[in-house]
Amino acid sequence: MSEKEKEPMFSAKIWKLLTSPFNQNNPITVQILGICSALAVTAKLKPAFVMALSVTIVTACSSFIISLIRKSIPSRIRIIVQLVVVAALVILVDQVLKAFVYDVSKQLSVFVGLIITNCIIMGRIEAFALGNKPWASFVDGAGNGLGYGMILIILGFFRELLGAGTLWGYQVIPDSWYVANGGFYSNNGLMLLPPMALICVGIIIWIQRSRNKSLIEK
Amino acid sequence: MENILNIFIRSIFIDNMVFAFFFGMCSFIAVSKSVKTAMGLGIAVTFVMLVTVPLNWLLNEYVLSGGALSWISPELKSVDLSFLSFIIFIAVIASLVQLVEMVVEKFAPALYNQLGIFLPLIAVNCAILGGSLFMQERGYANIGEATAFGLGSGIGWWLAIIMMAAIREKIAYSNVPPALKGAGITFILTGLMGIAFMTFLGIQL
Numbered sequence: 001m002s003e004k005e006k007e008p009m010f011s012a013k014i015w016k017l018l019t020s021p022f023n024q025n026n027p028i029t030v031q032i033l034g035i036c037s038a039l040a041v042t043a044k045l046k047p048a049f050v051m052a053l054s055v056t057i058v059t060a061c062s063s064f065i066i067s068l069i070r071k072s073i074p075s076r077i078r079i080i081v082q083l084v085v086v087a088a089l090v091i092l093v094d095q096v097l098k099a100f101v102y103d104v105s106k107q108l109s110v111f112v113g114l115i116i117t118n119c120i121i122m123g124r125i126e127a128f129a130l131g132n133k134p135w136a137s138f139v140d141g142a143g144n145g146l147g148y149g150m151i152l153i154i155l156g157f158f159r160e161l162l163g164a165g166t167l168w169g170y171q172v173i174p175d176s177w178y179v180a181n182g183g184f185y186s187n188n189g190l191m192l193l194p195p196m197a198l199i200c201v202g203i204i205i206w207i208q209r210s211r212n213k214s215l216i217e218k
Numbered sequence: 219m220e221n222i223l224n225i226f227i228r229s230i231f232i233d234n235m236v237f238a239f240f241f242g243m244c245s246f247i248a249v250s251k252s253v254k255t256a257m258g259l260g261i262a263v264t265f266v267m268l269v270t271v272p273l274n275w276l277l278n279e280y281v282l283s284g285g286a287l288s289w290i291s292p293e294l295k296s297v298d299l300s301f302l303s304f305i306i307f308i309a310v311i312a313s314l315v316q317l318v319e320m321v322v323e324k325f326a327p328a329l330y331n332q333l334g335i336f337l338p339l340i341a342v343n344c345a346i347l348g349g350s351l352f353m354q355e356r357g358y359a360n361i362g363e364a365t366a367f368g369l370g371s372g373i374g375w376w377l378a379i380i381m382m383a384a385i386r387e388k389i390a391y392s393n394v395p396p397a398l399k400g401a402g403i404t405f406i407l408t409g410l411m412g413i414a415f416m417t418f419l420g421i422q423l
Contacts, residue, residue, distance in 0.1 A: 035240065037240075039243070087308050110352060114351065194240065196409065198406070209398075
């Protein structure tokens with residue numbers, strides 16, 4: 001016990017927990033978790049960013065809390081206990097979003113509530129927080145939330161840029177390029193529609209797995 | 219009656235849970251490897267949705283939404299508990315799933331063995347909670363509409379996962395680029411099926 005207490009706050013193990021979700025162990029492209037909400041909110045960059053932030057906070061805090069009380073949860077009812085903790089945190093996030101960024105909260109609509117059933121959160125609690133110490137669980141939750149957020153932001157960036165010609169709501173493609181103004185360019189409206197989000201994730205997986213052969217499925 | 223039928227058809231085809239809103243994608247991708255297991259999960263999801271959406275509609279109507287408590291006494295008219303709806307909905311869903319699991323285990327052990335692993339998973343299937351949240355957001359007028367919506371969404375999800383499983387059983391024999399095998403090709407297929415389902419968009423009932 002005393003040996004473990006001496007473990008520094010950012011040991012190599014903790015550092016790996018934080019960074020592996022970005023590539024080798026990404027929640028979306030490798031573990032295939034939390035896709036439900038990832039796709040619907042990425043038509044624009046701003047909601048994608050807010051969603052990424054909310055999920056990171058909820059994942060990190062819920063892993064931390066569950067890890068604190070892990071020894072006193074009876075395993076038969078653990079799912080309900082976990083859901084209650086997560087739901088309470090999501091209510092907090094929802095109220096904060098409604099208070100400070102009301103327009104984004106309206107755009108996200110039911111998807112804020114759906115953070116509760118985001119498989120990443122339950123997955124990390126079940127797979128990690130129930131058997132590890134609070135600080136490690138917190139870092140693991142934060143790392144996975146950030147890995148998820150990274151994919152969300154990549155998706156949001158390309159879908160908004162190619163679909164609407166804007167980024168964060170500001171026009172990026174020069175107006176004079178558009179066909180309507182005598183140019184050669186027009187937006188690809190398909191990028192804003194739900195099916196393209198799936199195809200984009202497919203392409204991200206394709207790129208990642210052809211660079212990293214160890215991830216290829218049999 | 220016409221309205222109920224309209225909601226039912228809409229929720230199966232036009233507002234399909236998987237293709238229009240990506241609800242329940244995690245289990246959709248993970249469990250669609252064979253038609254048999256997909257069938258089991260589809261039935262379980264449809265049943266749970268059929269029960270939870272009307273149940274949550276009642277809770278929303280008589281407990282949670284603004285002024286809903288006025289049936290107890292007029293003084294409670296100003297109480298608005300809608301911020302609690304997430305936690306109430308998920309508690310209803312999780313306890314119902316637990317209940318269904320126990321009942322099925324007791325009375326139909328054969329079915330339990332088939333569904334066993336999927337039942338606890340359903341509690342965290344976004345399609346179920348999504349159904350209840352959409353029911354609240356769209357404000358269905360009576361319990362008939364809410365039931366039709368629950369049943370239709372469940373059937374829509376069931377339909378989607380069976381089709382996906384059938385395609386994946388076939389594609390197992392195809393020569394897919396190695397980096398796309400498994401998850402990658404499934405995402406792209408779902409996207410293409412979503413484009414096909416968009417053709418229902420123009421239908422007005």
